Amino acid sequence: MIQVGIIGATGYAGGELVRLLYGHKEAEIKWYGSRSYVDQKYASVYQNMFQIVEDVCRDDNLKQLAKEVDVIFTATPQGFLAGVLDEEILSNTKVIDLSADFRIKDVATYEKWYGIEHKSPQFIPEAVYGLCERNREAIKQARLVANPGCYPTCSITSIFPLAAEGLIDMNTLIIDAKSGTSGAGRSAKVANLYCEVNENIKAYGVASHRHTPEIEEQLSYAAGCPVVLNFTPHLVPMNRGILVTAYASLKEVKKPDGSLGLPDAAMIRAAYDKYYQDEKFVRVLPEGVCPETKWVEGSNFVDVNVKVDPRTKRVIMMGAMDNLVKGAAGQAVQNMNLMFGLEESEGLDLVPMFP
Amino acid sequence: MIQVGIIGATGYAGGELVRLLYGHKEAEIKWYGSRSYVDQKYASVYQNMFQIVEDVCRDDNLKQLAKEVDVIFTATPQGFLAGVLDEEILSNTKVIDLSADFRIKDVATYEKWYGIEHKSPQFIPEAVYGLCERNREAIKQARLVANPGCYPTCSITSIFPLAAEGLIDMNTLIIDAKSGTSGAGRSAKVANLYCEVNENIKAYGVASHRHTPEIEEQLSYAAGCPVVLNFTPHLVPMNRGILVTAYASLKEVKKPDGSLGLPDAAMIRAAYDKYYQDEKFVRVLPEGVCPETKWVEGSNFVDVNVKVDPRTKRVIMMGAMDNLVKGAAGQAVQNMNLMFGLEESEGLDLVPMFP
Amino acid sequence: MIQVGIIGATGYAGGELVRLLYGHKEAEIKWYGSRSYVDQKYASVYQNMFQIVEDVCRDDNLKQLAKEVDVIFTATPQGFLAGVLDEEILSNTKVIDLSADFRIKDVATYEKWYGIEHKSPQFIPEAVYGLCERNREAIKQARLVANPGCYPTCSITSIFPLAAEGLIDMNTLIIDAKSGTSGAGRSAKVANLYCEVNENIKAYGVASHRHTPEIEEQLSYAAGCPVVLNFTPHLVPMNRGILVTAYASLKEVKKPDGSLGLPDAAMIRAAYDKYYQDEKFVRVLPEGVCPETKWVEGSNFVDVNVKVDPRTKRVIMMGAMDNLVKGAAGQAVQNMNLMFGLEESEGLDLVPMFP
Amino acid sequence: MIQVGIIGATGYAGGELVRLLYGHKEAEIKWYGSRSYVDQKYASVYQNMFQIVEDVCRDDNLKQLAKEVDVIFTATPQGFLAGVLDEEILSNTKVIDLSADFRIKDVATYEKWYGIEHKSPQFIPEAVYGLCERNREAIKQARLVANPGCYPTCSITSIFPLAAEGLIDMNTLIIDAKSGTSGAGRSAKVANLYCEVNENIKAYGVASHRHTPEIEEQLSYAAGCPVVLNFTPHLVPMNRGILVTAYASLKEVKKPDGSLGLPDAAMIRAAYDKYYQDEKFVRVLPEGVCPETKWVEGSNFVDVNVKVDPRTKRVIMMGAMDNLVKGAAGQAVQNMNLMFGLEESEGLDLVPMFP
Structure with a gap:
């Protein structure tokens, strides 16, 4: 069973990760990170999860979390992950980043369009752009995946x-x-x-x-x-x-x-x-x-x-x-599946809902 | 594997049955009944099912269908099932009726509120009102379940x-x-x-x-x-x-x-x-x-x-x-699970989608 | 021409007052009060008023305003008007209050349900409940009208x-x-x-x-x-x-x-x-x-x-x-028309928009 | 007072014409044409007009209508007006056509894109494309205005x-x-x-x-x-x-x-x-x-x-x-104003509604 931590679990993309991972046979969420709702029950923030998720929200602590889980999803504002990532974290866990921090190879381009300094340019080269249909093989080997924008x-x-x-x-x-x-x-x-x-x-x-x-x-x-x-x-x-x-x-x-x-x-x-x-x-x-x-x-x-x-x-x-699915949480899970050698569609066999 | 026929598969409740049964491990749909779309691909009517359902829509023929499947869901207008149901059908298959035909025990009350004559009052006594939480044991024994209104x-x-x-x-x-x-x-x-x-x-x-x-x-x-x-x-x-x-x-x-x-x-x-x-x-x-x-x-x-x-x-x-779920197709599947001795929640382990 | 001041002109009810008064033949707005948007062009807050309203938003100052205009609409949070109203203001201008401050005759009831102390209970007796169809004659004589809740x-x-x-x-x-x-x-x-x-x-x-x-x-x-x-x-x-x-x-x-x-x-x-x-x-x-x-x-x-x-x-x-109309701004204008002896429907001859 | 007839008064564009003309000081509707609702009260079709419009819907009869009114708005399907228009009609009344029949100067282009034969090509040359800001002077002289598409x-x-x-x-x-x-x-x-x-x-x-x-x-x-x-x-x-x-x-x-x-x-x-x-x-x-x-x-x-x-x-x-306004009924009224020498904005001094 893959142990999962989510940083930013109470945003919409984080919430969708929780929904999708609930139906995933090989993964379980150990950490619902949320600065805004620390110590509150997750299901009080997302009432749809009532009687499904019993956990409370916890403050983010990437360093500690990296030792406890197999993979961390960061559904966080731009700059957050780049500001805290280090080699120790990446040697302890895999990271799938739903922010833009590691999507763009050219640092200057990132800094110009996002208007912030990139704090961890040294990890950009190894980050794999997680568009699964394009970079499947590289994703399988990656420690750090930059989940594409929607x-x-x-x-x-x-x-x-x-x-x-x-x-x-x-x-x-x-x-x-x-x-x-x-x-x-x-x-x-x-x-x-x-x-x-x-x-x-x-x-x-x-x-x-x-x-x-x-x-x-x-x-x-x-x-x-x-x-x-x-x-x-x-x-x-x-x-x-x-x-x-x-x-x-x-x-x-x-x-x-x-x-x-x-x-x-x-x-x-x-x-x-x-x-x-x-x-x-x-x-x-x-x-x-x-x-x-x-x-x-x-x-x-x-x-x-x-x-x-x-x-x-x-x-x-x-x-x-x-x-929120292929454009965020779904593709993130698809990336996780590739990184851990699982069936690529595990947890993603979702029939569109109509109407 | 339970063989399923749906009469009225292209209405919204029928479409939801198809969505839910796709995720059901013990049932498979053999018949997509639809008068309006006969011979058309089901996925051309509900494009969400593209590359998921390959079947075409077929005319309804309850008598024939009853011999081929284990259970029939009728998601049809009021009066349809009462107009065609007979002992032969019920001896060949189970029927879960999503219309109102067999929900009300008093025929006069039915006829007054629905403004139509009831054509099969003889089956009303045996029909079980399929509110699962209330009538669980009776549903398990039923040939004919009247799926409750929304x-x-x-x-x-x-x-x-x-x-x-x-x-x-x-x-x-x-x-x-x-x-x-x-x-x-x-x-x-x-x-x-x-x-x-x-x-x-x-x-x-x-x-x-x-x-x-x-x-x-x-x-x-x-x-x-x-x-x-x-x-x-x-x-x-x-x-x-x-x-x-x-x-x-x-x-x-x-x-x-x-x-x-x-x-x-x-x-x-x-x-x-x-x-x-x-x-x-x-x-x-x-x-x-x-x-x-x-x-x-x-x-x-x-x-x-x-x-x-x-x-x-x-x-x-x-x-x-x-x-469309607990108010129609979901409860119908829950009833099917009860009637066939399956885990009551099979195929219904659905996390609400938010937002 | 009736000179009008609005306190709280950038809330939705305030915005609707501006829309309705634009079509009123006998009134013109002299003061767009808004704490949040002081010194900003009103039309930059409500872009629909571009090239229609050229004024800027101004801080609220009821005392000063009372001397300059014939009527003040207060579309403000509960407690605001009660906190600033005095005899001088009411001797200088008429006030139509879209908040709840003067709607309830029993102070204790107000304070219990609203959870705040009423700062001007002395004006409650004279305030007229502005449901025009009920209190038409009293409204015509009023200095202070409590515009009803929606x-x-x-x-x-x-x-x-x-x-x-x-x-x-x-x-x-x-x-x-x-x-x-x-x-x-x-x-x-x-x-x-x-x-x-x-x-x-x-x-x-x-x-x-x-x-x-x-x-x-x-x-x-x-x-x-x-x-x-x-x-x-x-x-x-x-x-x-x-x-x-x-x-x-x-x-x-x-x-x-x-x-x-x-x-x-x-x-x-x-x-x-x-x-x-x-x-x-x-x-x-x-x-x-x-x-x-x-x-x-x-x-x-x-x-x-x-x-x-x-x-x-x-x-x-x-x-x-x-x-926003009969439930707020429209009724407020209807009250103004009554208070100033105008045709009751002036500015309110609005055909519902469909669809 | 300009006498107005509307053919197609119960479509959405027709309904908007009725709403706008109600506020027009120089025009009044004499004819609410609607094939689908003949002899029904207009306000029973558009309940927003209850107690505002008392007329009933009437069958369309362009020839007769042309003798009774000063201007006819046709808010009809493609091909309708071209199928009935003749010199007698145009000599008796002005016509503002909200369909596409007379918008395109080249008949072959019209027939190719619309897939129907044009029945009155002889009137195309005189029809003026009613984009008011562009063709103001020509519109003033026109008998037949082709109101532009949305x-x-x-x-x-x-x-x-x-x-x-x-x-x-x-x-x-x-x-x-x-x-x-x-x-x-x-x-x-x-x-x-x-x-x-x-x-x-x-x-x-x-x-x-x-x-x-x-x-x-x-x-x-x-x-x-x-x-x-x-x-x-x-x-x-x-x-x-x-x-x-x-x-x-x-x-x-x-x-x-x-x-x-x-x-x-x-x-x-x-x-x-x-x-x-x-x-x-x-x-x-x-x-x-x-x-x-x-x-x-x-x-x-x-x-x-x-x-x-x-x-x-x-x-x-x-x-x-x-x-429905500038893209249909509003521009049609603007055209009417130009054709009759009125203030161009008469009846159109409409403040956008927000929210």
Whole structure:
């Protein structure tokens, strides 16, 4: 039985970790870390866990915790983990970090977009970017996994096949993303009040959202060249779900018959099948069916689909995902499974809930 | 492995049956009955089941189906099952009926409230009312289970202990209930359009809702006398969830010290503990914590609590439940488990999803 | 032109006052009081007022303000107005208080339910309870109007005719109310976050909500005897709207033909017509049509209806209203119109917005 | 007093026309046309109009109606008006068509995208595209105004200044739009049920939505060259509102100092000010403030803003609008005001409702 500690167990991502790990056959939570609710029963904070979780919340103490558990999930604000991580911790336990601290390889880029100094740059090189479908083998060997951001998970999954196969002009890439409100976290802010979000939609972080460099870095690896793109997130009046609509111009390629030309729908579709036909958690939808966030709610799926527009010679890439599952806690558990040699889908065999 | 047939698999309750049975270790669905979607892939109707369910929808044929499966769930309009049920079917298979056809023992009462003739009154006597916490032993022996209505499940569960213990005046009982919109079903009606329900709340079926006699009958058994009550349902802008707020005057009783008087909070609470302390799916919340539908969403729990008002000498009984789970498909699976001698909670170990 | 000052202009009720007064032909706002946003442009707090309101928010200073304006609206926390009011202020200006400070005639009752000491009990006697349809003449003469609470406005309006006509047993009165979330105000609390309220319904303040004594007092006047009742509010996932569902047993009365008996539907309806047929803002709906909050959204209407249940000998009284308009800012403007001798509906000729 | 007839008065756009015209000082509705509700009281279909509108719904009869009223609004399905319009009608009355029949100048384009034959192509040349801010003078002279589509109104308004000033490369234009559900109309379809839309977001009509050629045509006029673009609408769980997020690459231009280069933020902003500083209904928001649909709800405003991204050399154009007001009924009334020589904002002085 894997012993698990969670730092930040009372945020929405932390709460989702608790929900998912309850159904996990090989793991049990030993530590519910929460600065805000120390010594309170966890189930008094998340009443859904009443009579399911009996533990109380405890202060975070990563050093001590590392000696007691096999893996620590940090669902904490940016900078927290980088501020306390050391070799001793990593020699005692594995760490899956749901914050952004170790997602970006270039320290300067991290510091510019996040506006804070990185306190543990020495661990960046060994940190593995935990997008399971991409880095499966490296994750299995990792001590420190940087669990991807919610927007990046959905964006990269939706775009990767065409980037990797060279079918789109990466200079034309635009990502328009929409997220439910749980992505904004559980802290009390006027902007996140019910009456402010309900019956409303807006863009935010336009041309400045922190997930931009993370997406760019990963797609650069896919495309084999630097990628600079537009990423615009929007806040949608719903609890869960991220929808990505991405646009790019098709690139002239050598077609199967040897001629040069724009890839057709079949080639585009083949690219998605190539990367995802054996992936349990990425579902390439039937032609003409657009991803909807409701169809994946509560599950670890990313639903993707693609549409070629011959009028504009562009392709529209779409992806839908539950931001708290595949976009946070679910992928974190998937990473844990890989790191401990378990069945990758253990605890994640979740059927989306509808309606 | 129990072979299962579902008639009405593409309604919301049918869809929830499919979701729950997918996670059930001892049952598998052999028949997805749906008149509206015959020969279409089930996953094209409920896209959440894409790559999970590969079957197509089939026309309903209860007689044939009864020979092929061990149990049939009928999630069908009122009158359907009563119109086709016969001894041959019941000798071939077990039937769990999610409609109201066999919930009410008095045929005249059924016909008055539902406005249709009952075509199979001969099976009413043997039908067992499938409120598992109340009729567990009878359900185990049943061929035909009448799965309770959503409002009745939540209402009866919330009120039963005080009715059974004689602590409230049954003539004063008022039930004010609130339901999410999935209870209205998946048929296309203007009144159920998004824009009509959203940002809106209303009462409906005032003093005339069909679940009234069902609640009255069951509470009559509990109280040992006829019960006539007010039941007012309301439509709430949310997908899932039923909240019951019930009111009754306290009845003078002999107190533990022998004196006559109104029951105090401790006696009231003791009544709930007596009936529910060993029940997995009924959670008596800590004092002062009001049930909320969100805390049980997606699960088979009913959360209940109670508050004594010394000013008015009344007690307020509250219950929250997911109408599609404990109020429909979950309880149906719980009934199946009982009928087949399985662990009662098999397939129902569902953690509520929050947020 | 009436000069208006608002203290608490950046809460939701304050914001609604600004919206309504913009459309008022005889009033103009001179002072946007807001402690939280001093010196910020009002339209930067409420972006809907961009290019409509150019003023900045100012600190509250009731004494100074009283000299500059003809009327002050205080949309402030409980205790604020009572803490600063004095004779000088009231001799300089009229005050319409949207808080509870002067709604309850009995100081002890106020202090018990609100848990604070009343600092200006000397002004309670002269304060007029501003339920316009009830106290029209007194309001016209008032210097100080206590604008009713949102729940009380809807509850009293729905119940008054039967209480005043002696058609119901006041000892049996139960009020089950449901409110949108704007009633909880604009302060940043976890409980009011989008993800906590959305897809959720709960009761709160059970047997202890502060609006209870206010309703009881007003209905006591109507019935001519002390009234003790149950009032249970619920939080509904919508921005605006209050729905009241109230229950009471019918009282035996002398019928038109001289016999004794329970009032029938016609007598009940006649009571509503008697009090409301000339009231512009109270709409008695056609028989069988239940009030819905969406049908009054944005308007000053209260829609009411009533249903007699011969089975239980009870009557169900229903009312729907926009909590920010008739439940707060709209009624406050209606009071202002009365106090200044204007057309009562000036600025309030608002058509409900649907959908 | 202008006599008004509405064909299609019981759809959502028709209902909004009724709401707005009630507040119009110079117009009164004489005819509430509705095939579905003939002879029923209008207020029984839209209960918000109870005691406000006393008329009944009448069958549509354009020929007869044209003789009785000064202007007809047709809020009807595509093809209806083109199927019945003739010279006699237009000689008797003015027509403001809220359908797409006369929006597109090229018949073949209309027939291809809408999939129906155009029955009155002879009236297309004289029809004026009723985007008031663009075609004010022509509208004043028109007998037949094609009221713009909701998406086109918001898209064109957001993009026009940069297209007209030649500051963006029109070949790179991508419009990602999000709409509330009232845009889908009031017909009973499963896809528009509350439970299907709530907690969900999806794209639809990808690379095939009918508003595409309308946007392209109007922006072609602005840019002075043919425009082919991507337009992707999304369905958002809210009643009202459209948000447009549009992307284009900046075009090298001669700068104020004579040099060649990309336009900077000041030049971009100046373009918006040039076209909108005197427009009452288009609000260019302060720098850094993103448009939100809630801030314009119920009003005739379009809020726009723009952000230059120096990293990608693109500009992000944003617009928010109420789809039923400026996107349908509000603009239709604005057109009527222009056609009859009234104050352009008569009846449209609507303050957005928040929350």
